[in-house]
Amino acid sequence: MSVFLRMASSPGEIRLAVTDHDTLVDFALWRPGAPDRVGDVYCARITALLPAMGGAFVDLGNDPGLESGGFLPVSKDTPPLTEGQSVTVRITRAAQGGKGVRVSLTAPDAGTGTGTGTGTGTSAHDGATDGNLPHTGPGLRRCGPTPLERLAARWPTARIVADSPAASARIPVHLRDRRVQGLAGLPEDIEAECTALEDAEVALPGGMRATITPTPALIAIDMDAPPARGAQAKQTAQFAANRDALPTLMRQIRLRNLSGAILIDPAGLATRKRQALLEPVAACLATDPLRPRCLGVTALGLIEIVRARIHPSLPELLGSAHGHALRALRQIVTHDPTATILRAGSRLIRALEQDPLAMADCAHALGHPLALRLDPSLPDLHWSAD
Known part of the structure; x- marks a missing residue:
């Protein structure tokens, strides 16, 4: 094995x-302590029908992080809905890119795949994973699978x-x-290699490198190559270098769960040469479980890929206030285990207050509690330990 x-x-x-x-x-x-909730089943209430947007907003209850509710796409096959109606929904896409969760209608007794709990029961979310939950209004009924x-x-x-x-x-x-x-x-x-996934720059075969730049609308990937050497014509050498680097780049896209619109700028190739890269790109994408699509080469010569947005990408998880807060706890446990106070701005403090499991893990690792202190003088997402 x-x-x-x-x-x-x-x-x-x-x-x-x-x-x-x-x-x-x-x-x-x-x-x-902060699940993305994909696969969770909720009893929800329709709060607004929005035909112009092709869907409806639903109230999911008072779970932290879901105060804004969810969006339910409506198609011609969707049963008629009315405002105030109670429905059972499953979260199909996590909140990401500044947008809330997306949901779909499901049967009240529908299962959730492999999600049968974490076996710990140490949070409201974890402890609610087995069986149906009693409820009198909008709220969680059953948790979906963990990562x-x-x-x-x-x-x-x-x-x-x-x-x-x-x-x-x-x-x-x-x-x-x-x-x-x-x-x-x-x-x-x-x-x-896991630590390297946190870096924006990726080393590729043949001395090439790629720089990954997430934006709210898309993921931009710029490929760079060292100067071409040898007897091969420059365009032939650059094409071979880009082609040979693509499998490693596509693997990085999967490992980092980069999703949504992805634009790749190959290194040093004329636009007509870039069309020839579509076949190796498609071959690499065929093994991706999310079945992304390559839409071709844009007028600017960028390879355009669409990959399903279901769970937040690794850059989004690491770049969030919660990601910075957990990095602070990890560094304190590793490098400053005698610290008793964490001072930080409001975003980091709020993130840790909403994740009591993380604070409990930290206290267990340190052997003593770590107190949180709001320090407005610190720059955003910065912290210090005493």
């Missing part, structure tokens, strides 16, 4: 790395390796027969 689903834990966060013969083949971040469960379903032969008792305890009952006895951290080379 060579495929392993490895769990590397830090306060409030577990990095999930699927490896095959010491090669990283899949990756996800699991934040038990661990999603990866375990995608890699059904992978054995699960945890790095700590706390991580091991989060493995749900139905996956515990796949758990490897004992504890083990990430192999050094896998840990380095």
Whole structure:
């Protein structure tokens, strides 16, 4: 057995790395105290019908992060809806890019795939994963699968390796027969590759590099190549370099879960030459479980890809206030374990106040509580520890 689903834990966060013969083949971040809620089933109430937008807004209750409700697309096959009507919906796309969650209608007793709980019951969300929830109005009825469960379903032969008792305890009952006895951290080379996923620059074969720039509307990827050398014509050499780098770049897109509109600017190629890259791009995309589409080359010579937006991308998770707050906890646990106070601006403080599991993990790792102190003098997303 060579495929392993490895769990590397830090306060409030577990990095999930699927490896095959010491090669990283899949990756996800699991934040038990701040789930993205994809797959969750809610009792909802229609608050506004918006035919011009092709859908309706629904109230999902008072769960933190869902105060703005969700958007329910309506098609010609959707049963008639009225404002104030109660419906059962499943979240199909997480809140991301400044937009709220998207939902679809589902049967009240419909299952949610592999989501049967984390086995810990340590938060309102985690503790509500088994069975239907009693409710008198809009609110959560059943939780969807966690990132661990999603990866375990995608890699059904992978054995699960945890790095700590706390991580091991989060493995749900139905996956515990796949758990490897004992504890083990990430192999050094896998840990380095997981850490490199946080960098905007990606090293590609042949000395090429790519720079990934997320924006609210799209993901821009700029490929750069070293000067062409040897007897080959420059355009021929540049084409070969771009073609050979594409599999690594497409792999990075999957590992980072880059989604939505993706525009790639190949290095040093005339527009007509870029058309020839569409075939290797399509071949690389064929193995992506989200089945992205390559729409062609734009008038500006950019390769245009559309990849389904379901879960937040890694850059969005890391760049959020919550991502910065969890990074602060990780650095304190690793480099300043005697600290007792975390000072930060309002966005980081609010993010940690909304994730009590992360604070509990931090206190357990430090051996003492970490107090939060609001410090408006600090720049946004900055912090200090005392």
